[in-house]
Amino acid sequence: MKSGRILVVGGGIGGLTAAAALGQKGFEVTVAERSDGTGVEGVGISQQANVVRALASLGLAEEYLSAGFAYEAVEIYAPDGALIARVPSRSLIEGYPASLGIPRPALHKVLHAAASATGAVIRNSAQVAEMVPSAEEVGVILTDGSSGHYDAVVGADGIYSQMRHALFPEVPPPQFTGQAVWRYNLPRPPDFDALHVYNGPTGVGLVPMSQTQIYIYATTPEPANPAYSVEGLAARMRERLSGCAPQIQEIAARIVDDAAVVYRPLEAIFLDGPWYKGRVALLGDAVHATTPHLGQGGGMAIEDAIVIAEELSRHDTPQQAFAAYRQRRVERCRYVVEKSLEICRGQLGQGPLIDNARASAEMNILLAQPI
Ligand SMILES: Cc1cc2nc3c(=O)[nH]c(=O)nc-3n(C[C@H](O)[C@H](O)[C@H](O)COP(=O)(O)OP(=O)(O)OC[C@H]3O[C@@H](n4cnc5c(N)ncnc54)[C@H](O)[C@@H]3O)c2cc1C
Structure with missing residues (x-):
């Protein structure tokens, strides 16, 4: 598909990145976001070199890096407060920092501006009221009264995804x-x-x-x-x-x-089965919500968004694109969800206590692989 109309449901980290990435590829994008656009949590988020690389690939490095605080090392402390190690983090792009801490509203602003700059229409206070998929298109009516016919729909509506429930009602909800x-x-x-x-x-x-x-x-x-x-x-x-x-x-x-x-x-959830049905696919927390122990949930949503845009622009049909997208993403996202849960269980005494330095080093090597 070299062009087409795409609806992205959910204007969070993954949805806005998808809108920017799809818009840059020449797709006509509408984002339906449930909130009124003012309610992003004021806390921060930490992101690693793979996320810096991903956002740089969309040409957003400058805005993104200047909106946060770049850092080049992780200091690991023992429970008694003694410094065990200062582990340098490895950048994946020459001249760019390895990691970034960023306030969530600042990240949202960067992604929102990037999506808008491509011409994406972002409709706040809008959810899917009715979705009628057919072989040729997906007809959608939104709760703000607008409607449209789309070549494909991307569900990026987070951990409690209604899109997931609409596509796969048999999937149990996220587990506490x-x-x-x-x-x-x-x-x-x-x-x-x-x-x-x-x-x-x-x-x-x-x-x-x-x-x-x-x-x-x-x-x-x-x-x-x-x-x-x-x-x-x-x-x-x-x-x-x-x-x-x-x-x-x-x-x-x-x-x-x-x-x-x-x-x-x-809570966490990982969809082992398909990530799409017909012309509708899921990304980010909607399909693989992780606990934050590796600080990679947002990163995985951003990478998903970039990959889905690449595959949609590369294939003739959304179905081919979505199959290729899942193939490229599934093991990487499974690793993040499962390793994070392992750390979580270790802290809860339900499994061996995982060493943070070792887990971070392993993650950095794995996630340095191209997406
Ligand atoms: C405590 C905590 C700490 C975390 N720390 C980190 C971290 O340090 N680093 C990191 O990378 N990740 C972190 N994460 C994970 C990260 O926040 C998520 O993985 C990321 O936000 C997922 O992006 P998303 O776009 O899939 O979902 P979200 O960012 O949740 O976006 C979903 C969007 O969809 C909207 N929406 C919901 N329902 C509907 C609907 N029916 N219709 C339309 N819109 C809808 C929501 O309003 C929201 O804007 C953390 C998560 C938690 C819980």
Whole structure:
């Protein structure tokens, strides 16, 4: 398909990247995004060299890198706070940094601008109301009253994907892991220039994400999957960090604003079967939502988006393109989901405790492979 009309459902990390990548290939793209476009979580995200490479391939390196904080190393700490190693991260493109921490709203802004620059139409407050697939096209009515006929549809509507449910109603929902993550933004100390990861049953990390900010995350067992009210969240997070390294406890004392604590139960899903049906395919968390232990969920969604655009522009039919897309992506994404779950289970005492330095080194080698 050298041209055609594509509907992308979901304007998150994967959907906006898909819109940009497809738009750059000459497709006419509409994005239907459920939210009103103002509600991106204010916490950060960490991304590795494979993501820098992916976004550079779309010509977005400059905007992307200047919107975050680039770093070149991971410092691994023992549970008692002793520095075990400072492991240099390897860049995959000469002259570009190896890793980046970036506030989610800043990443969203870069991807939104990139999609819009290609002429993609982004419709906020819009979901699929009706979808009628046929052999030749997919007819879609959106909840904002608009409608269209598309050559292909890409479902990028996240972990609780309605598109997944529409295509594969037999697939069970994402599974709760027994673990949750707590995140909080803090001022960046002037010399803070690397990702800090603490080994131990409470997985703690500190991520630089701008000249002025870092964020702290902590993964903790929450087997009953409680629904905490906002009131008291800061005290709960401090309490979860009370057995951690002395420098983490010092930082924890600055976690005081309940409303600024972002708490999230961790769930995962991986579709072993097909990732598409007819002219409709899924990408990102809709098809392989990982826990964040390797910091690669967003990266996998971005890579999916680039690959799906390449394959759509290379093949005569969406079905051929989607089969090739899944073939290129499935083992890489399976690795990220399964390895992340292994780390999660180790922290929960349900399996061997995984060494962070070794897991990161292995991931970096694997994900350095071309996509
Ligand atoms: C706690 C936590 C920390 C993480 N940390 C990292 C990290 O450090 N690095 C990293 O790379 N990844 C990280 N991830 C993973 C990353 O956030 C996801 O993998 C990534 O957002 C997936 O992108 P996506 O486009 O598939 O889904 P999303 O980014 O979730 O986007 C889905 C979009 O679809 C919209 N939508 C939902 N339903 C509908 C509908 N019915 N119709 C229309 N639109 C709809 C949503 O509003 C949203 O905009 C983390 C995840 C969690 C939970």
